Amino acid sequence: MSVGTERIFIARLAGTNVLDPLGDQVGKVRDAVVVYRSTLRQPPKVIGFVVEVPGRRRVFVPIGRVTSIDVGAVITTGLVNMRRFVKRASETLVMGDLLDQPLMLRSDRSPVIIEDIGIEQQRSRDWEISRLFVRRHKGQRTPLDVLRRRGETLQVDWIDVEFPIDPTDDQHATQLIAAYQETKPADLADVLRELDTRRRMDVVRELSDERLADVLEELPEDEAIEVLEGVGLERSALLLETMQPDDAADLLGELPDEQAERLLQAMDSDEAEDVRTLLAYDDDTAGGLMTTEPVILSPEASVAEALAHVRRSELPAALAAAVFVCRQPLEPPTGKYLGLVHIQEMLRHPPHESVGALLDTEVEPLSPEAPTGEVAALLAAYNLVSVPITDEDENLVGVVTVDDVLDALLPDDWRDQRDEPKGDSADGTD
Known part of the structure; x- marks a missing residue:
């Protein structure tokens, strides 16, 4: 080699x-x-x-x-x-298990934190850990102290440390989080699922509310509920407020009524009201799948204004593909629904033009009681990524996106199935 x-x-x-x-x-x-x-x-x-x-x-x-x-x-x-x-009991992951591990230098008994690990090939042709890049943390024990990177950095040999200082000591997760800083939420969710419970909660405690909310939307509901139960009532309520309302409703719908009500009471009243609205619909209907937070504009809004809305980084891609044009009020349930404008159409017109002049009225809105299959058929027929949902008075009450329809149509264990092997390896080894 x-x-x-x-x-x-x-x-x-x-x-x-x-x-x-x-x-x-x-x-x-x-x-x-x-x-x-x-x-x-x-x-x-x-x-x-x-x-x-x-x-x-x-x-x-x-x-x-x-x-x-x-x-x-x-x-x-x-x-x-x-x-x-699948990690075996005898195996250890460098990124997942060793980074941020607290150690003690043998030379002066001072505590350090591992920030990186160097490997080298030996004369035997084996690779082994040769050096540790560590930082003295001067007794600080909180994740914030580690994040601030206080203390001297140095490289030491493996044999120069005692490992660990205390087996019961919590491992901070800042290095692991930094390594996956640019990872998509679905990928970070996969990482969390492969960590043991203790390490998973270390990472959960270090993630921002916005990042963790995105990850919870990608976890199977039982595992997302486990995370909520581990962070306490106050943070659970904040996370549910940050999530898309339909995803928050899905999680609360899996909880006992009493527990779900406690969380709803702890949430912001406006956010909780959106979730309560969605909980009133059956899971296999458009109402049970829809989100109440699409981009909604009046017909007088300009193309420039519309593009500014869909450009928001926190907006999911499926919701950024179109704006929905309605009469006042613009919060669901809105005034009369007029039509939608695709982002491609907006890009073809000058910034000052009004979105009301660009309406696509061929896409008929569905009712909240429409079955999932009907929603899927409309998405497929018109090559759409979102479908408007209106009540009997033609007021927009929400939007169903293609990702939520796929999630509903796929088997419950689809996240596990995508990791299953498609066939044996070329050499037949494990």
């Missing part, structure tokens, strides 16, 4: 492209897997990498299948087993 650099630091390697011998991309490095030796004074041995392949599935690539490691690319033999990676 050739080595691009003498020592490779794993946190810097995370996200690096994994290539086959022809230079085609296989996936991206997400973690390294190590196993401990007979004593902690011996550096752990690197046995392979966790690689994310297309389809957001994480697979294991043995170190023996790697021919070159560099910060720019990891080259493999091209033989990759596509079976989903």
Whole structure:
């Protein structure tokens, strides 16, 4: 095996492209897997990498299948087993388990936190942990202290530390969160699902409310409820307020009535009212699938104003594809629904033109009682990503997006099924 650099630091390697011998991309490095030796004074041995392949599935690539490691690319033999990676009890993840771990320097007994881990190839051709990039934390024990990066940084050998200071000590999750800072919520949800309960809650406590709300929308409902129960009533209410109302309603609908009511009482009254409205509809109807927070504008609004609304970073892509034009009031239930304007249509017209002149009126709105199948058929017939839902008075009460329809039509365990192997690996190994 050739080595691009003498020592490779794993946190810097995370996200690096994994290539086959022809230079085609296989996936991206997400973690390294190590196993401990007979004593902690011996550096752990690197046995392979966790690689994310297309389809957001994480697979294991043995170190023996790697021919070159560099910060720019990891080259493999091209033989990759596509079976989903499941960590064994004897294995440890560098990013998931070791980063942010508290240690103690043997030299002066001072506490440090691991910020990165260096690996090197030995004469035996084995790879092992050689150096630790650590930071003295001077006794600070809170996540905020670690996040502020106080204290001197230094590199030490594995044998220069005692590991850990205290097995019951909480591991801070700031490094893990930083490594997945640009990760899509669905991918971060997958990461959380693979962590043990304690580590998962460490990460949950460090995530911002906005980021965690996005992740909760991507978790299976039973696992999202487990997170809510772990963060307490006050933060649960904040998270539910931050989530899309339809996703919040889905979660509350899975809880006992008494518990759901406590959360609704703790939420902002306006946000809770939107969720209560959605809870009144059956799950398999347009009303049970819709969100009450589409982009709604009056017909006099300009194209420039409409584009400014759909450009908001916090707006889901499906809701940014169109604006819905109604008479006052513009909060659901609105005044009379007039039609929708697709973003492509807005881009074809000058900024000063009014959206009322660009209406698509061919898409007939559905009633809240329309079954899921009817919603799916309308989306397919008109190549839409969202469908307006109106009441008997032609007032807009919400919008159903294609992602929510897919979620309703797919089997309950679709998140697990997407990680199932499509076939055996080329070499038949595990």
